[in-house]
Each structure stands twice: as C-alpha cells, then as structure tokens.
Amino acid sequence: MAGILVIAERKDLAWELLNIGRQLASQVATTLTAAVTGQEDNAQNHIARGADEVLLMSTLPEGQAFDAWIPVIAAEAKKADPDMILLAATARGKDFAARLAAHLGTGLCSNCIALSRGEDGTVVMERLAYGGAAVQQVSCVTRPVMATIPTRTFAPAPADHSRSGEIRKLSLPSPSPVRIVARKVKERSSQDITEAKVVVCVGRGMEKEEDIHIARQLADLVRGEIGCTRPISEELHWLPDDLCIGLSGVQVKPDLYIGLGVSGQIQHVTGIRGARVICAVNKDENAPIFQAADLGIVGDLYDVTPKLIEELQKATRR
Numbered sequence: 001m002a003g004i005l006v007i008a009e010r011k012d013l014a015w016e017l018l019n020i021g022r023q024l025a026s027q028v029a030t031t032l033t034a035a036v037t038g039q040e041d042n043a044q045n046h047i048a049r050g051a052d053e054v055l056l057m058s059t060l061p062e063g064q065a066f067d068a069w070i071p072v073i074a075a076e077a078k079k080a081d082p083d084m085i086l087l088a089a090t091a092r093g094k095d096f097a098a099r100l101a102a103h104l105g106t107g108l109c110s111n112c113i114a115l116s117r118g119e120d121g122t123v124v125m126e127r128l129a130y131g132g133a134a135v136q137q138v139s140c141v142t143r144p145v146m147a148t149i150p151t152r153t154f155a156p157a158p159a160d161h162s163r164s165g166e167i168r169k170l171s172l173p174s175p176s177p178v179r180i181v182a183r184k185v186k187e188r189s190s191q192d193i194t195e196a197k198v199v200v201c202v203g204r205g206m207e208k209e210e211d212i213h214i215a216r217q218l219a220d221l222v223r224g225e226i227g228c229t230r231p232i233s234e235e236l237h238w239l240p241d242d243l244c245i246g247l248s249g250v251q252v253k254p255d256l257y258i259g260l261g262v263s264g265q266i267q268h269v270t271g272i273r274g275a276r277v278i279c280a281v282n283k284d285e286n287a288p289i290f291q292a293a294d295l296g297i298v299g300d301l302y303d304v305t306p307k308l309i310e311e312l313q314k315a316t317r318r
C-alpha cells in the first residue's frame with residue numbers, strides 16, 4: 001500500500017478523517033498524509049492525530065475559490081500514488097472529490113459510512129441506498145480508491161503529542177477560473193443540533209405551529225435542542241431546514257433523543273441511529289419508531305409531554 005491521503009478544508013474535518021485513515025493505515029502498515037488548509041502550528045496537531053506527513057494549503061488570496069487547489073493536489077497524488085484518498089462529504093468536499101477523481105481517472109464512493117478491508121485486501125466501502133432502507137457495499141476497481149465521508153461518521157482522532165512527522169507547505173496554486181464575487185452568510189437557526197446532548201424532535205403528530213412551545217419547554221428543561229422531521233421543516237416551514245433530521249437533513253448523535261409524534265420512517269431513523277437512547281411518544285402503538293426506540297410511550301403527545309415536563313420540573317426542584 002502506497003499510503004492514504006486525507007484532504008480537508010477544516011481542522012475538525014481533518015481529525016475525523018485522520019481517525020479512520022489511521023485505522024486503515026495501521027492495518028497495512030502504510031503512511032497517512034493530510035492535505036489541509038491552515039497554518040504551520042495547526043499542522044503539528046494533525047501529526048499528533050495520526051498524520052505522518054502534512055501538506056499545508058495556505059490561505060488563498062481574496063476572491064480565489066478552494067477549487068484552485070485541485071490541480072495541485074492532483075499533481076501531488078499522481079506523484080505519491082496513494083492507494084486511497086478520503087474527503088469529508090461537505091458541499092465543498094463533494095465538489096472537490098468529484099473533480100479530483102476526474103483528474104485522476106478513478107472512481108469515487110460518495111457518502112461512505114464505513115470502510116474495512118475485505119479478505120482479498122480490497123477496501124470495502126458502505127453507503128446507504130434506497131433512502132436508507134439498505135446498505136450498499138462498494139469496492140473500487142480503479143486506484144486510488146476515493147471516498148467522501150459524512151461529517152461526524154467518525155469521532156476526531158485522539159491526540160498523541162509524542163508523534164512526529166513531516167510538514168510541507170504547498171506552493172500557492174494558479175488562480176482558478178472560479179472567482180468569489182461576494183460572500184453571504186446562510187441564514188441558520190442559532191442551534192447546532194449535531195452537537196446537542198439531548199434532542200427533542202417535533203413530528204407531524206404536532207397539530208399546530210404554536211404547539212411547538214411544548215417541545216421547546218421540554219427541551220429547555222433537559223438542556224436540549226429542538227429538531228424536526230422533514231414535513232415540519234420542508235412542507236409546513238414551522239422550523240428551519242437545518243433542524244431537519246434524517247437522510248436529507250442532519251445526523252444527530254445525542255445521549256438522548258425524544259421524538260414527539262414522529263412516525264419513524266426509515267429516512268428519519270437514518271439520522272438518529274447514533275443516538276445513545278431513543279425515546280418515542282406516539283399514539284399509534286404500531287408506529288415504526290417503536291422498533292428503533294429504547295423507551296416507547298404509547299399515548300397522545302398532548303397528554304404525555306405536559307406530564308413529562310411536570311415530573312422533570314419536580315425533579316429539578318428537589
């Protein structure tokens with residue numbers, strides 16, 4: 001194996017990729033290289049988290065797009081001939097990965113959620129198919145094997161500051177034909193539910209927009225955040241899109257997920273698989289959410305939630 005290359009535009013993404021990259025590299029005693037944006041002091045952190053070599057992509061002049069790095073990274077990859085290249089499945093990462101794969105004439109497994117080595121030594125990659133109802137196994141017949149990995153699929157690699165490695169600063173690329181003419185911050189809700197320890201999810205069982213305050217009250221009591229199913233954000237517009245959990249939304253990994261009036265369709269459950277405890281309140285005892293739940297309450301959310309709130313209030317007063 002000639003090595004594994006991870007490419008990341010942010011250090012938190014780099015650390016997640018370094019985690020799986022290190023695991024794969026250790027299995028076949030190969031090297032792990034990280035091509036990352038940032039300054040030299042950050043590079044040492046990437047070495048501590050598993051990189052043997054860091055290729056630093058320094059800040060581009062104003063107006064230059066990140067894709068200017070594609071020919072530079074493609075040239076590095078052709079020279080080093082890695083067996084595998086991993087990127088984060090962010091909007092920028094996916095765009096970069098597809099174009100890099102075209103430069104290298106290789107295939108790409110997008111949204112890969114697991115990687116392992118098959119018996120014959122090939123890398124087996126897994127991705128969800130049919131809206132999350134099936135897991136597809138992919139192995140690539142061209143090299144390098146390339147994959148994009150959704151954020152938070154792997155935890156950040158732990159740091160070991162006794163590790164050493166090389167740091168190489170890449171020369172600034174030629175300007176890309178894509179120029180950034182303006183930057184506009186995307187409107188987002190103030191919460192980041194992907195980091196929340198408790199998520200209270202509002203489902204279509206909620207009858208009116210103003211009833212969301214019940215879920216909010218419960219979330220406040222358990223220091224949690226509000227999330228929702230797709231109909232709540234996309235069809236009813238009661239909550240912003242970035243609070244939608246599932247296949248077309250975000251994946252959450254809280255210690256506790258509480259679904260209020262959520263049916264538990266596969267496209268939603270895909271986004272809560274990482275929760276440690278799933279609790280569901282649904283008036284239909286046959287709702288599929290109960291198959292995914294650790295704790296299920298069959299009942300009307302308008303009866304059950306106020307009772308939960310009351311008991312929690314009593315507990316916090318004690």
Ligand SMILES: Cc1cc2nc3c(=O)[nH]c(=O)nc-3n(C[C@H](O)[C@H](O)[C@H](O)COP(=O)(O)OP(=O)(O)OC[C@H]3O[C@@H](n4cnc5c(N)ncnc54)[C@H](O)[C@@H]3O)c2cc1C
Pocket residue numbers: 131202203204205206228229230231232244245246247248249250260261262263264265266267268271281282283284287299300301302
């Ligand atoms: C390609 C694709 C991608 C998708 N991506 C996503 C995604 O990312 N996230 C997502 O959430 N969905 C997604 N969906 C939609 C998904 O299939 C479901 O339609 C959706 O998750 C259902 O949302 P829900 O549970 O809120 O509503 P419903 O399915 O309508 O369920 C409402 C539930 O509330 C219960 N209920 C009603 N009244 C009460 C009450 N008073 N008390 C207690 N329970 C009550 C009902 O018994 C029912 O089970 C996607 C679909 C497709 C095709």
